[in-house]
Amino acid sequence: MSEAAMPLWEVFIRARNGLSHKHAGSIHAADAEMALHAARDVYTRRGEGQSIWVVRSSDIVASDPVDKDMMFEPTASKIYRHPTFYEIPDDVGNM
């Protein structure tokens, strides 16, 4: 079946109340309703789901791997952004 007739969709499943939707995988489907069915049938067979999101893969805007250094390298040296960088005075006790 052609990609145009059956485009790719990304599937996000929320396993329990209070958790966020997590990417589970992808499926092919003709439209949104069938995508929900396919997601249900492929990814929630063992009680994994309380809620499903599907989104057309082509609608996802992704960062370019070529930009990896520009995007993510600068944060590597900023260790003060991690809580472990700071010493907690004894008087504060457990945080």
Place this chain on the structure above:
Amino acid sequence: MSGTCESIMTSNQTLFSYVLRLADDHLILSQRLGEWCGEAPTLEEDLALANIALDLIGQARALYAYAGQVEGRGRDEDQLAFMRYERDYQNLLITEQPNGDFAHTIVRQFFISAYMDSFWRRMESSKDEMLAAIAAKASKEVTYHLRHTSEWVIRLGDGTRESHERMVEALDDLMMFTGELFEIDAVAQEMLQSGVGVDASDLKAEWQHTVQTILQEATLELPKAGHMQTGGRTGRHSEHLGHILSELQYMQRSFPGLTW
């Protein structure tokens, strides 16, 4: 033996027969759907059909186990499912019809799911607690079967010219097996009168409404009801059932009592 005892005996046999035929419907249809496993048009639909088949097997197991208990002769679900002869099966003829192309499989499932959806919902208020409990579980499952097949009917009917033509053909081929869904025989009549069974004849209008609403959206029409095939409930089957059983029963016939 007193008269009361005899009437209990008869009604137990009737209940056994009623539960057994329901179990047969689900087993045979499930076996048919299972034939798609690994063969469906897409991986997604392969799993969708297998999921429906597994729901049906679950319903069949519950029904066979209950039938065995009602019969009280020590037959378990496997013996009832695997160790009977062709003429002893009382499934509706539509359940044993071949998968054909995807359109035939979808129309068969759509017709049956539309029927079972109404059937189980009514069975939930059966006086028989076990049947009511099985119905409560089954109706959730069947509602999804109906939803899923309805969406396919709409897309195939209102799809390409070829998908439309194949749907028309499937509707024409399967229409003659729908009359049997609404028949009431002596067993069904007795179960109905005792508040255990569902009045199948009363489901017809609802079924037609459900089916026609979807078909209309699918730019399809329900074929005119002509001659209707019948016989499943009395063990008179189409030529297909024997072939299904030879595959279905092979393991238990070769290795009686085999378990997983």
